Structures are given as structure tokens and as C-alpha cells.
Amino acid sequence: MPVAPAVSLPPPPVPQLGVWLTSVDSTVLYDPAEAERALAFLRHNGFRRAALPLYTAGVVTWQPDPARNRLGIPTDPRLPRFGWGAGPGASQGAKQGATASLLAALGRGGLERVGWFEFGLMAPAGAPWLAGREDLLLRDASGSSLWPESPGLNRVWLNPLLPEVGQLLEDLVLDACTSLPLEVIQFDDHLGYPVRFGYDRATLAAWRARGPGRRNPSPAPSDPAWIAWRAEQVTALLVRLRSAMAAACPAVRLSLAPNPQEFSYGNYLADWSSWVRRGLVDEVVVQIYRDNLAALGRELAAPSLAAAAGRVPVRIGLLAGLRSQPKHPAQLRRELELVQARGFGGIDLFFYESARRHFASPP
Numbered sequence: 001m002p003v004a005p006a007v008s009l010p011p012p013p014v015p016q017l018g019v020w021l022t023s024v025d026s027t028v029l030y031d032p033a034e035a036e037r038a039l040a041f042l043r044h045n046g047f048r049r050a051a052l053p054l055y056t057a058g059v060v061t062w063q064p065d066p067a068r069n070r071l072g073i074p075t076d077p078r079l080p081r082f083g084w085g086a087g088p089g090a091s092q093g094a095k096q097g098a099t100a101s102l103l104a105a106l107g108r109g110g111l112e113r114v115g116w117f118e119f120g121l122m123a124p125a126g127a128p129w130l131a132g133r134e135d136l137l138l139r140d141a142s143g144s145s146l147w148p149e150s151p152g153l154n155r156v157w158l159n160p161l162l163p164e165v166g167q168l169l170e171d172l173v174l175d176a177c178t179s180l181p182l183e184v185i186q187f188d189d190h191l192g193y194p195v196r197f198g199y200d201r202a203t204l205a206a207w208r209a210r211g212p213g214r215r216n217p218s219p220a221p222s223d224p225a226w227i228a229w230r231a232e233q234v235t236a237l238l239v240r241l242r243s244a245m246a247a248a249c250p251a252v253r254l255s256l257a258p259n260p261q262e263f264s265y266g267n268y269l270a271d272w273s274s275w276v277r278r279g280l281v282d283e284v285v286v287q288i289y290r291d292n293l294a295a296l297g298r299e300l301a302a303p304s305l306a307a308a309a310g311r312v313p314v315r316i317g318l319l320a321g322l323r324s325q326p327k328h329p330a331q332l333r334r335e336l337e338l339v340q341a342r343g344f345g346g347i348d349l350f351f352y353e354s355a356r357r358h359f360a361s362p363p
Contacts (some may be wrong), residue, residue: 010360012337015048016315017045017347017348017349018047018049018112018114018346018348019049019050019051019349019350019352020050021050021051022053023053023076026353028102028352029052029078029079029099030079030080030098035098035102038352039105041362042109043109043362044359044361045360047111049114050112050113050352051114051116051184052099052103052113054099054117054172054176055118055172056116056118056119057076057119058073058119058127059074060075060076061075061076062097062176064172064175064176065175068171068172068174069175070168070171079097079098079099080098099180100180103115103180107181112184114183114184114186114255115176115177115185117172117187118188119190120187120188120192121157121158121159121165121192122156122193123155123156123158124154124156125155127156136164137158138156138198138203139200140196140199140221141196147194147197157193157197160193160234160236160237161206165237174245177245177248183252183253184252185252186285189258189259189264189267190268191238191270192268192269193269195227195267196221198226207219207226212226213229231265231269231270234269234271235271235275235280238280238281239280242254242281253283254280254281255283257284257286257348258272258286260299260302261302262304272308273304277311282313284308284312284314284315285315286314286317287350288300288318289318289319293335296335296338300316300339314344314346315347315348318336318350320349320350320351321355321357327354327358
């Protein structure tokens with residue numbers, strides 16, 4: 001990663017500062033020494049919470065009960081076999097795995113722990129556990145299930161309308177929230193799906209069985225009624241997850257980390273403003289990744305944020321930089337100051353490896 005210029009002024013203190021840990025461009029999940037360095041950094045700089053990916057890139061990062069992993073999604077093979085300091089002769093508690101060990105260490109350090117279902121309904125194209133299960137995938141109007149996330153990187157999307165898909169996510173969420181030391185389960189826009197999809201047989205049959213679908217059996221992707229109906233199918237999945245968590249792990253909060261409302265709804269059918277109004281989420285972390293303060297300020301003034309903040313805690317997600325796109329320290333400092341000046345005390349940074357270049361190293 002290119003090194004950002006030296007920090008001339010430290011970032012302002014943020015009372016409730018959080019960070020996303022990742023399985024990409026970082027070895028914190030895979031190297032106990034790097035995990036220890038991350039813990040020291042977070043403690044030294046006053047971070048209060050950290051999010052760890054639990055389902056990402058078509059793998060999970062803990063070992064779910066096989067009965068709750070019906071499609072056999074594999075555990076990330078890069079993870080150490082045992083927890084920190086554990087070996088074949090270690091106690092059962094130490095054998096819970098690297099992710100459980102890291103979560104436990106975060107808790108001992110006083111950090112709130114967020115289990116992040118990063119991929120939601122998304123999966124890598126060609127994932128072995130989807131072989132022979134192509135009927136679970138959404139398709140676009142041309143019949144393709146492929147979605148290019150970036151050049152040369154294709155994804156597919158599971159259909160939230162199908163009971164098997166809902167059961168898969170419910171089972172994984174319940175296994176995580178009952179077996180891992182977590183305060184929060186978090187989804188993002190990937191709990192929805194790209195607006196171009198929904199032209200598979202199951203979704204079209206359900207749409208055509210009702211009035212608007214009978215009148216318009218082959219709607220355009222941007223048709224307002226078609227968008228609203230598909231968004232309701234995503235909402236129904238969230239209702240299912242909310243109900244299951246309330247019964248199995250009521251102390252674990254349900255968080256959503258979406259883009260601003262207009263983008264989330266129009267692009268991913270994720271109507272998070274309505275989810276807040278309906279009491280389906282306990283907090284929202286709105287990811288506002290912008291390259292100038294004016295654009296950030298406009299998003300912070302959106303009525304959807306003010307409306308949500310009247311019902312649930314609202315945090316703001318800021319981009320601290322990417323491997324190929326480092327952010328100047330002065331820019332991040334101004335963003336942090338602006339968010340705090342607008343009354344949003346909770347800020348989460350994406351992601352740890354870039355955020356640590358903006359803060360002091362522990363002694």
C-alpha cells in the first residue's frame with residue numbers, strides 16, 4: 001500500500017470511533033502477531049468497536065454447526081486451525097477458532113464486537129457450494145446470473161424469495177449470534193440485490209401472480225412498482241432475521257451499514273429508511289465515502305439521516321483509504337471534524353490497514 005504523507009496533526013478525538021477489519025489487504029484475521037498489533041493500536045487510539053467479517057468472499061470465518069450450514073459454505077482455509085496460543089492439546093475453549101479468539105480479545109480490551117455478514121445475498125461466481133444449485137440464483141433480463149463487481153471479478157446473487165435462501169441466512173446468523181462473543185450482527189446493502197436482477201422464473205412467477213404483475217408481466221428494471229415489490233421481498237427476509245434473533249439472541253443488536261438511502265434503494269432494493277421506521281434494525285451506519293467535503297456535507301444533511309436519527313443510533317462510515325487509493329491525513333481529519341460538527345458522534349472507518357496510517361502507533 002502506498003504510504004500516506006506524514007501526519008502533521010493527529011485526528012480529532014472521536015468518542016465512539018469504530019473500524020472495519022477485513023479479510024482483504026490485511027492479515028489480522030490470519031496472523032496472531034498482526035492481530036496483537038491491531039489490538040494494541042485500537043486500544044492506544046481509543047477505538048470503541050470493531051467489525052469482523054463473518055461471511056465474505058463465499059466463505060465463513062468461524063465454524064458453524066453443520067446443521068446450521070445447509071449449503072456447506074466452507075470456513076476460510078486461510079484461518080489458523082486453532083485460536084491464539086492454542087494447539088492440538090489446548091482446551092476446548094481455545095479451540096473455538098481464530099475469529100472467536102480475536103473477538104474474545106477485543107472484548108477484553110473493552111471494544112464492542114460486530115459480526116459483519118459482508119456478502120449478504122452475494123456469492124462468488126463459481127462457488128463450489130453453489131454447484132447444482134443454480135435455481136437459487138437471481139437472473140437479469142438476459143437470463144444471466146453474473147454481476148461484474150469489477151473487471152474480471154464476477155458475483156452471483158441468492159434469491160431472497162426462496163425459503164432455502166432465507167433458511168440459510170437465518171441459520172448462519174443464529175449460529176453466529178449464539179456461539180460467538182458478539183454485541184452486534186451487521187448487514188449492508190448486500191442484504192438486497194442489484195436492481196437489474198429479478199428475472200428468474202421464481203421471482204417473475206410471484207410478481208405475475210398479483211395485480212401489477214398481471215398488468216405488466218415484463219417490467220423494466222427501473223419500473224417503480226417493480227422496484228417497490230422486489231424491495232418488499234428483501235424486507236421480508238429482514239423481518240425473518242429480526243424475528244429469529246429476537247427469539248434466539250435478544251441481547252445482540254441488528255445493525256445495517258448501507259449507502260445513503262436513495263442509492264441503496266435505487267441500486268440494491270434496500271429500503272433502509274422504511275426498515276428504521278418499522279423497527280427492524282437497532283442502528284444504522286451510513287457509509288458516505290466521498291472525495292470532497294461539500295459532497296459529504298450534502299449527504300450528512302439528507303432528511304433520511306435526520307429521520308433515522310430520531311429513532312435509532314446513526315453512525316457514519318468514512319473511507320480512511322484503500323490500498324490503491326490512500327487518503328491524505330488532512331482530508332480525513334476534516335471529514336471527522338465535519339461529521340462531529342453535524343452531531344454524529346459515532347464514526348466507523350474503512351478499513352483498519354488504511355486507518356492505522358492516520359493515527360499514532362502504540363509505544
